[in-house]
Amino acid sequence: MKLKNSLDFARNLDREDPLRRYREKFHIPTDNNDMPWLYFCGNSLGLQPKSTAENIQQELKDWANLGVEGHFEAKNPWMPYHEFLSDAMAKIVGAKPTEVVVMNTLTTNLHLAMVSFFETNENRTKIIIESDAFPSDRYAVESQLKFHNLNPDDHLLEWKPREGEELLNYEDLESLLDDHKDEVSLLLIGGVNYYTGQFFDLKRITELGHKHGAKVGIDLAHGVGNIQPELHASNVDFAVWCTYKYLNSGPGSLGGLFVHEKYAKNKELKRLTGWWGHNKDTRFNMRQPFDPIEGAEGWQLSNPPILSMAAIKASLAIFNEVGMVAIRKKSKDLTGYLEELVLELGENVIRIISPKNAEERGCQLSIQVKNANKELHKKLSNRNVITDWREPDVIRVAPVPLYNSFEDVFRFVQILKEEMNGY
Template identity: 50%
Template sequence: MTFKNTLSYAQELDMQDPLRRYRNEFHFPKVNGKEVIYFTGNSLGLQPKRTKKYVDDVMNDWAELAVEGHFYAEKPWWDYHERLAKPLAKVVGALPEEVSVMNTLTVNLHLLMVSFYTPTAKRFKIICEEKAFPSDQYMLQSQARFHGFDPNTTIVEVKKRSGEHAWHTEDFIDKINEVGEELALVLIGGVNYYNGQVLDMEAITKAGKAVGAKVGWDLAHGVGNVELKLHDWKADFAAWCSYKYMNSGPGNASGIYVHEQYLDRKDLPRFEGWWGTKKETRFLMKPEFEPMENADAWQISNAPILSIAPYLASLELFEEVGMSALIEKRNRITAYLEFILREIDAAVDSSFEIITPKERGCQLSVFLHGEGKALFNYLMENGVITDWREPNVIRLAPAPFYCSYEDMYRFGQILKEGILSK
């Protein structure tokens, strides 16, 4: 498609955008009296306007019903989380019974590793990507130590090739085959937080399972951003946060996926609590744990309703729009952003380098060669909310729910002014 770097052309694209009305579904911060150009939905999504009603409903039920809200609220609290399973399953490509919502991301990954990382003297190694998100690194290191293994010999990182910014799928597969019978677990970020690369999760999952390992995915940057088919790929487990592309609010509840082959299993190691036991007998206070027949069996405590309510509000938007429509706009608006970057790069004789490969969601990570953090500060001061990653990278994520093509054009003009004003 041939793009143009003009305001009228960007506005024309917005008029053609079938999702344009959803921009008005979100609250935008303002800088200098103008709505910001928001590129950090990959860190914290904007607040949907309908979120307040969902939270207010819970607050009102608490005020008017107190403890009786567990059973007599319009959306009773004791099964509130169940309302999220069906719409969330569509987003991650799973069966509703394979999905649950609880806790936060790293907590859930630790809990899932209780079930899916059961090392032996022979099969104990873990494969992850080079420079995984720090929380994942800390988690894997602590899990290795907890089981009595040295993280330095247990955790095997798949590195990028020298001088390159992205991974090759065959390098993951080769490393999986090399570790072979020593490999207990593959646990990788499906969409890399730094360079925005979408890994070939299907191929990597197949390779890991072929050597007898369990395969799990950290989908913090994937859910609500890329097409996922967790059930069809036969991934063993996955977890994700809800506050990035899912727009559920800071630090809010995490989602989990567990493949159906592990459901309704009493022989599976698991940390257990009473919200994971069967609903039918939960309030009989029986001493024996009887796991729910779905992914709710991994729940430990009763659900944090005030955290889950915003997630339900956001999922209503995903139900209305559908992932296919979001992905279609994502592809087009990210391509337009790339075009704008290259146009500005040529106009100011700069040296930008987009380090995100063609396998991507809506994030572009850009090396600002010859520019320093002063340019990032200029963008922020002029209403472009982006983020900085050392040594000299800005991450730009035009979330399709609320970013416009005019935003991309305006960003280009501000970027150009920031470079020329030095």
């Protein structure tokens, strides 16, 4: 179907959208005239589900009325609360429930995973990351290398795009591995690159890493909740993610950890430990040696923050109802419509650096406007168009399937066109 650049056409797409009713399940910020913002920043912070407050209030009520007994007597008992999230989260990332756990924050989980999966010996001392990896990943990797008395200048390898290009090529990753035979211990790759929006073939990357004797870890911060990573089938060793972006759990909320089931029973695997990862049957017998729970739960450290988990539970209920197949389909439809309208503005003045193939990108399009600077982004913000600026010259636009509409996309491009006048 030929997409049309008209408000009527966009509204017709919305009428035919099977997910249109889910927009009403979210709080969408409004201006002083109660007009909804055009919010395309779910790649930084997702909007709040309307059910979040009720979920948190339930836990506050049980805390007020039950005190410590809420661990067992609350409507949603706190002792096993993290287990209430496992099934829905596993469906989102394509895992078995025992392979995932919600805990800590993303970078904390990344450090914990690298303790287990960055194994150094006389030869294997190097880590490969994307050259433009998210800064927190780079900092974490550099600090892990230093912790092992390894100089990042010598032991941190970068998978780089070719000169004049932004996107990464798998052939270059294989060449990098070939050039450092038997030296690479870990590949740590963002499942969706934060800057370009490129969605990587996780199975292909994992096969390359394992072929060369390296472990493979994935940072899904910019992918979880908008792509289907199929972590179990991809055979990655571990993955980490946050929940406050596309999973709409609130600012600074908890992260997630995936550990492939092939490690579930390996009690000898090195790890940093805490009592919540200990065998549930003997956890409260305080004088027992550490006995890790099988699966990802064995990497837990402390009892979880229930109020944060209550917010996650509210959002996951929506995901569980909709399903990732439908979410992914609408995501590709939204970015396809956005792409076509943006390119109509003139490829001589505007450029999309995200992959053209919708299968190879998440729900973010990264846009460059010729001769523009951050002033353009500020002009959009002043008109309540909420996008995201990344240096040196990219506006990240992320239409989220659960709460963005095709009309949102149409109106965004109209405003962008007006504000681009003069560039």
